[in-house]
Amino acid sequence: MVIAHKTGGKGIRLCVDLRALNECILIERHPLPRINEMFSTMGEASVFSVLDLSMAYHQIELHPDFHRLIAFTTPLGAYMFNRLPFGLALAASVFQKVMQAILGGLKNTMYFQDDVLVYGPSKTEHDSIVMEVLTLCKAGLTIKPEKCMFGVNSVEYLGHTISKDGFRPKLSLVDAVRNAPIHRIKRN
Secondary structure (H helix, E strand, C coil): CEEEECHHHCCEEEECCCHHHHHHCCCCCCCCCCHHHHHCCCCCCCEEEEEEECCCHHHCECCHHHHHHHEEEECCEEEECCECCCCCCCHHHHHHHHHHHHHCCCCCEEEECCEEEEEECCHHHHHHHHHHHHHHHHHCCCECHHHCEEEECEEEECCEEEECCEEEECHHHHHHHHCCCCCCCCCC
């Protein structure tokens, strides 16, 4: 078990080595969406909202039969996960499948793991869809308000900047690639 600090140093994340368990389980494959396919559906979108789920995987309850399989020890004793942990090989597929079950039928909505984008051609249509998406809370999932943006003209989503003009890679990421040091292989 390792305790890692979350990005930005706000809080900790418990990391358990689940490699042995991952070798023994059958992994249900559920595809993650392709970014280019997601963005191609946006049409005349001009108003955007981004919602971020709080502690994504940990919102999914495990069947009680699996608790003992995902046990771990610490200097303070033995513990079991009651919720889907990070590091479990099937976690991404299971979580994406849950998101599809909750949001799959909503128009002008895309989701990639715990990041949800809502868009609309007008503020009225956009706001109506946001209200539908907020049914996430009714499904038992919680949103992290400080990481959400509502009703804006431009958003950053999955490493891209999205606006009524379309989408493009986030400039800071492009600059990071441009300014990355060049590694040369020395030949003898």
